[in-house]
Amino acid sequence: MKREQELLVNFLKQKGLKQTGQREKILEVFLANMKHVSADELHAIIRKSDPRIGFSTVYRTLRLLTEAGLAREVNFGDGRARFEKAFDKGQHGHLICTSCGKTEEFVVGAIDKAIKQVSSGVGFKPMGHRLEVYGLCKKCQ
CATH class of the missing domain: 3.30.1490.190 (Ferric-uptake regulator, C-terminal dimerisarion domain)
Incomplete structure (x- = not known):
């Protein structure tokens, strides 16, 4: 996970954004627990350990992870966007x-x-x- 954290920190710096504890927690939970997860599902898991993290923070962070190449959005035809790990993952x-x-x-x-x-x-x-x-x-x- 250290490489993923470094990639995110560098990406955020390029965008003029800060690495926050909440973003770090979201990345950690996303990488540790998920295959394909919606923002709602990830938010529900994260709220168990930190109820201060809101849905919009989770959603925006997933978008940042996607831009940074750490996550990929997938749609399975049911109208719900899901995200999967993208870094170091083959086709x-x-x-x-x-x-x-x-x-x-x-x-x-x-x-x-x-x-x-x-x-x-x-x-x-x-x-x-x-x-x-x-x-x-x-x-x-």
């Missing part, structure tokens, strides 16, 4: 249950190779991609 996809909302991650190595082949064939330089597969999890089938 992956999501399997999303349309019944219960359960989400599983999977490595997309073979798909990455296919994207590179197709892209190079038409002179396209891919900068990234998202892969979401919708269906029913084992429990909901």
Whole structure:
């Protein structure tokens, strides 16, 4: 987590913002506990240890973490923005249950190779991609 803290501190300095104890706590909880979390869910967890941290602080900090490259916003088609760790995380996809909302991650190595082949064939330089597969999890089938 030390590298992530350093990245955030440097990012905040570039933006002319300060590293606060609340931002540090939000980063710590986000990195320690979450796969995919909404601002509401993260706020509920953080309030258990520090009820002074408000929802807007959590939301704004998640946006800062996203700008800094430490978090990535993901949307699974249910109208709720969620955030996942982005730093030092390879390309992956999501399997999303349309019944219960359960989400599983999977490595997309073979798909990455296919994207590179197709892209190079038409002179396209891919900068990234998202892969979401919708269906029913084992429990909901």
